[in-house]
Structure formats: structure tokens, C-alpha cells
Amino acid sequence: MGGRSGSEGVRMMGLRDVFCQERAIDMLQKAYACGRVPHAYIFAGADGVGRFTTALQWARLLLCHKPVVAGGFADSCGVCESCRIFAGGAHPDFAHVYKELREYTKDGKGKAAPVEMPIDVIREFLVDKITARPALSPRRVFVVSEGEKLNNASQNCLLKSLEEPPDFCHIILLCTRLERLLPTTRSRCQIVRFGPVAVERITQKLREMGLAGPAVEFFGRFAAGSIGRACRWGRLELDGAGIYEAKKAIVQSLAQLRYGGCLDAAERWIAMGKQIAAVWEKADEGISKSDINRRCQGLLLEMAVTAINDAMKLALGVADDIVHADQRGVIQQLAGWMGPEGCGAGVTEGYEAMRWVESSVNEKLIFEHLLLKLAEPTIMADRAAG
The missing domain is CATH 3.40.50.300 (P-loop containing nucleotide triphosphate hydrolases)
Structure with a gap:
């Protein structure tokens, strides 16, 4: 106001x-x-x-x-x-x-x-x-x-x-x-x-806040028209939350995901979420700690879902506009092992995990279950390679 x-x-x-x-x-x-x-x-x-x-x-x-x-x-x-x-x-x-x-x-x-x-x-x-x-x-x-x-x-x-x-x-x-x-x-x-705000208006606002680099364009695309969410991420990023680095790590871990490494990956994702939440709690005392934790869990899952959705677009050859354009090569790697059908199933699993967050399911269970489900196709591939 x-x-x-x-x-x-x-x-x-x-x-x-x-x-x-x-x-x-x-x-x-x-x-x-x-x-x-x-x-x-x-x-x-x-x-x-x-x-x-x-x-x-x-x-x-x-x-x-x-x-x-x-x-x-x-x-x-x-x-x-x-x-x-x-x-x-x-x-x-x-x-x-x-x-x-x-x-x-x-x-x-x-x-x-x-x-x-x-x-x-x-x-x-x-x-x-x-x-x-x-x-x-x-x-x-x-x-x-x-x-x-x-x-x-x-x-x-x-x-x-x-x-x-x-x-x-x-x-x-x-x-x-x-x-x-x-x-x-x-x-x-x-x-x-109320409709979405134009990406150009969002990125302009982020730059006015003092944010710079590839994070600006990513937040603009990832916000899906929500200038309020983008500005919140921008403020947290300026405060050292490491949201953009977390998103790059998530996309990279998805591209390299294997069944045997899912539990370790889940631990890393949870740790990144807690790091963001710690900064968020200091920046916004009007939101309860449990709400902030849920929002951070949802944020990481949304990053994963949009990455898998981008991979599906690449696999189908319709990738003119992808959210994670700054990691296009990594997304291509993800598309290579998941394929279009696997990506479609992965997006569904991701949205189900986001519903679990809303229902306050234990975060360890949420991330472990999602990553294990996503990595199931790698079991046969690893056996054949062995």
C-alpha cells in the first residue's frame, strides 16, 4: 500500500x-x-x-x-x-x-x-x-x-x-x-x-529492484504472469536465499537422475528448501513458519515440474518457448533419458507431489517418492549397461 x-x-x-x-x-x-x-x-x-x-x-x-x-x-x-x-x-x-x-x-x-x-x-x-x-x-x-x-x-x-x-x-x-x-x-x-502480467513488465520490475543476470529472465518466465511471486523471489534472491542456484541444481540433478541416487538427491533438495525458508522467515514475519516451509517445498517442486514439461516440449520438437531456456542443454539431456511419455508421466507425478504439500505430508516422503517414481525407467537402463 x-x-x-x-x-x-x-x-x-x-x-x-x-x-x-x-x-x-x-x-x-x-x-x-x-x-x-x-x-x-x-x-x-x-x-x-x-x-x-x-x-x-x-x-x-x-x-x-x-x-x-x-x-x-x-x-x-x-x-x-x-x-x-x-x-x-x-x-x-x-x-x-x-x-x-x-x-x-x-x-x-x-x-x-x-x-x-x-x-x-x-x-x-x-x-x-x-x-x-x-x-x-x-x-x-x-x-x-x-x-x-x-x-x-x-x-x-x-x-x-x-x-x-x-x-x-x-x-x-x-x-x-x-x-x-x-x-x-x-x-x-x-x-x-485477473489475468497474468506480461513477462516484459515482470522483468522490468525485477531490474528496477536491483536484480541482474540470468535470474531476471528466468524468474520472468517461471512466474507464469505473477509479478507478485517474481518480486518475492527477487527480494529473497537479493537477500541471499540462493533460489536461482537451487533451480539450476534441481534441473541438473533431474538430468543426471538414477534410481540409486534418489535418496541423496531428496536430501539435497530438502536442504535447499530449508536454506530458502530460513531467509524467507526473516524477510516476512507475517507468514507462519509452516506456511513458508510448504511454499518452499512447492517452489522446488514447481521448478522440477516445469523442467520436466520443458523436456517434454523438446522431446516433441515444440520447444519455441521453454521456462528453463538458460539450461537448454541440460533440459535436452533430461528429455533424452525420459522421452515424451516419461515426461508426461513425470509432470503428473510432480503435480501429485504438489498436492501432497498442500496436505502437509512429510517433506522427506514427498521428495523421495517423487524422485524414485521419476527414476524408475533408469533401473532397466542401468541393468543393461551393467
Whole structure:
């Protein structure tokens, strides 16, 4: 969220500053212009494409005392009392609801960090507060992060608030997986879809952050349109996490994988994940340690899956645009021993391993199982060579 640095000449960030999401912004602008802003939204799209940034700027506009309309585009004024307090992160009519708030619920102290959104968080930080009149602005806005992690109980608890919200209240659910929301939840919300950000815009942002070398182009391709994820990796890389070196090591280990070396390879992958997690924990204290560990495991698995997918493209002769272009020769080596069918099966195994991460399966089991499955074709080859 943008803010002032003490000078009235410094303009706060607004909806105009959200880039590469013109369709989503246009949809919001049309609703605002006709005075029919829905009371419940779902901002749907991949992690890191601007959903949260847009939700913040949309909330600031809805709470603004003196909205500015220029050329048919509405935005917050950035100077009224509401905008200034919002920029300071303490607006009484705005609430960000996220699963880690469980620690601050009535019975949550001392409990382990949740994987799903606890019903207590939804009840105590949204449902129980939604009827309170605005304190400063004409409206109240609730933004719920990780809507895809709302379990059935949490969604049912939220349902009445979505069906019959007070006239002054707006709820925004941020969701990466619409299919995980109940039909009753989806049907009561206006869905705004967010698309991927252009690779060129992502790499430009990474260079502005001070990142250089082949890591810039790789993160740009690997991010799959998520500028938020790319910037997170860029910051961690600048802090010494070694993400790019880890990815090169993973691709190399896949290319040289043999059944007898799988357990050692799994140990190396786990060690790399822990190294990244250690830096991440220092950089982002707002995320639980268990969540960071899961994200690092998922990151390494995603590197492996994209490498195998690249190998399948090379094996099939359709490799005009591969993620790991900086290691094309190594990917070619991987394609040589896996073949197109083996790569297809490997991608499937990789996605299954990523689902295991979401289910909090032991990381040693995840990596060992995946690598052993990938290396099965090498058993016969090694026997024939022996």
C-alpha cells in the first residue's frame, strides 16, 4: 500500500497504478460510475497478479471522502482524512481478514498455524463486526485473503453476511481456485477475473529492484504472469536465499537422475528448501513458519515440474518457448533419458507431489517418492549397461 513520505506533493498509489489488469479495473469502474457497487466480490486469479493491490485501492476509493473522477476514471483523492489514515494502515472501516489471525481469536492463543481458514477467524473478525456502523467513512470494507482456503464450515458461517450484508458493507474474497468455493458462495458474489502480467513488465520490475543476470529472465518466465511471486523471489534472491542456484541444481540433478541416487538427491533438495525458508522467515514475519516451509517445498517442486514439461516440449520438437531456456542443454539431456511419455508421466507425478504439500505430508516422503517414481525407467537402463 502506498503512502506519503511527509510531502503534500507526493501522490499516493491509486487504481490508476494497477498495471496489466485493465479488464478487471474497467469492470470496477463501470460499477462505480453507475452507482451500483456489489456488496460482495470475488477477485479471482493466480497469486501475485495484483488482486490484493487492487482490493486495497478499490477499498480506499470506496472509503474516500472526496473521490476524484477524471476522464471518466474514478480514484481516491489521496488527501482526505480517510485516505491519509488508510495509507497509515489504521483505517477503522477497513479490515483485512487472513487465516493467521487465529492466534488473536478467543480460543486461538497457542494453537498451531492453520492450513485452512478457521471458522473462528471468519466469525470474530468479519461476521461479528459486519453490522457495526462505519466510524469514519460512508462504507466499511472487508478483504479476505486466501479465499480458496475457506472450508465448508467457514463458508457457511460467511453465507448470511454475503446474502444480507448491511447497505454500507462490502466484502472482497481473494481466491486463486474458484472451484474450491461452494456454489452458494460463488453465486452471491460478483466475480472479477485477473489475468497474468506480461513477462516484459515482470522483468522490468525485477531490474528496477536491483536484480541482474540470468535470474531476471528466468524468474520472468517461471512466474507464469505473477509479478507478485517474481518480486518475492527477487527480494529473497537479493537477500541471499540462493533460489536461482537451487533451480539450476534441481534441473541438473533431474538430468543426471538414477534410481540409486534418489535418496541423496531428496536430501539435497530438502536442504535447499530449508536454506530458502530460513531467509524467507526473516524477510516476512507475517507468514507462519509452516506456511513458508510448504511454499518452499512447492517452489522446488514447481521448478522440477516445469523442467520436466520443458523436456517434454523438446522431446516433441515444440520447444519455441521453454521456462528453463538458460539450461537448454541440460533440459535436452533430461528429455533424452525420459522421452515424451516419461515426461508426461513425470509432470503428473510432480503435480501429485504438489498436492501432497498442500496436505502437509512429510517433506522427506514427498521428495523421495517423487524422485524414485521419476527414476524408475533408469533401473532397466542401468541393468543393461551393467
